[in-house]
Every structure is written in C-alpha cells, then in structure tokens.
Amino acid sequence: MLAAGEAEIAIHGSTRFGTEITSHSGHYLDGASRAMNDRVVEIGRQAFARFGITFPL
Secondary structure (H helix, E strand, O other), X not given: OOOOOEEEEEEEOOEEEEEEEEOOOOOOOOOOOHHHHHHXXXXXXXXXXXXXXXXXX
C-alpha cells in the first residue's frame, strides 16, 4: 500500500470535484512526519486526477 486517507467528493450534474483530501486514515502511518503526510495527500490527488477529480489547494 502506498497511501491511505480520506477524501470528500461533491457531484454537480455530471461534474465531480473534491472538496477535501487528507492523510488521516485512523491508523495507517499514524504519527508520520509532515513531509510524509504531504506526500500521501499528493499521491491521492494524482490518483483522483486520473479520473478527472481535482481538489482545491
């Protein structure tokens, strides 16, 4: 597993977009550094972007 976290997705008609994405999973990488958490969020952003779902910075 590369990453875990939470994401909130909104749907408006046929448009899907992310409203929030975090590295919080409850247990995976608990206590990780800020740099590691930032990397996990970036992995999530890239994965969702492959499906046309983007998140605000």
